[in-house]
């Protein structure tokens with residue numbers, strides 16, 4: 001397994017004391033933090049069945065696009081083992097950083113918090129009775145097995161730029177699902193997705209701070225890494241999402257169509273996130289850069305404007321129903337496959 005290069009390891013070591021100092025603000029205490037059980041029916045108590053009835057009643061009012069995005073978001077969260085392994089490789093694969101390094105502590109704390117995202121959304125979907133859970137579980141298994149190459153290698157600069165971007169993207173997505181849930185009277189789902197989005201917001205703050213620390217140590221290295229990532233575009237963690245019998249990524253493309261037309265995550269969000277990152281890292285005002293750093297700065301600062309010109313020319317997502325196995329009645333096969341076979 002490859003480790004980060006020596007310069008990057010040096011940056012990780014140099015930034016460690018500041019990360020240690022900030023950890024208490026970046027992670028919530030386990031016992032005072034929220035848990036799935038705070039929101040979901042409590043079957044140990046007498047009110048459990050009534051709480052379940054209310055959950056199913058509100059979920060009955062959800063439209064299929066909202067449910068589809070919720071399922072896709074949940075599956076993305078449930079692929080946590082993939083991201084955990086990848087982050088550990090970046091945080092020093094072997095003995096370069098010991099287990100009590102603040103980077104390792106952060107990664108473990110982050111994993112613990114992310115774990116409850118998949119958990120709470122999965123339980124909500126299971127209890128709501130609108131979803132073929134076996135088909136969803138097959139998609140989860142496939143995604144974990146397929147992995148999710150973020151194209152960042154073991155480079156902590158690229159890796160934490162990626163996670164800064166992704167935490168902002170997942171926040172946007174969960175917030176928009178929350179909004180759509182509330183519009184349809186699903187208050188419990190609104191609350192759950194808002195809490196998840198709150199975690200994503202805090203995580204995004206953590207990762208952007210890490211990059212700010214790296215910027216103090218090696219501004220040219222960070223800018224060149226950022227430029228490289230944006231030139232190749234930020235790939236989504238669930239881009240290999242598939243359904244039973246499907247090819248890698250085929251369900252992801254359908255999911256993207258639904259997320260775009262539902263306004264849950266669109267190319268405009270991509271640009272806005274890029275702009276937030278440029279602002280958070282004060283990229284336009286960075287000075288004293290070398291030639292590669294200046295070139296990267298120019299490219300990055302001009303990118304939002306270029307994307308804003310391109311996006312209106314992208315084709316609108318189709319309005320037709322997008323079929324997913326996740327909604328099939330138990331034991332049923334999709335209509336097209338029945339006809340074909």
Ligand SMILES: [Fe+2]
Nearest residue numbers: 077114117170
């Ligand atoms: Fe999450």
Ligand SMILES: [Fe+2]
Nearest residue numbers: 167170200203
């Ligand atoms: Fe997250």
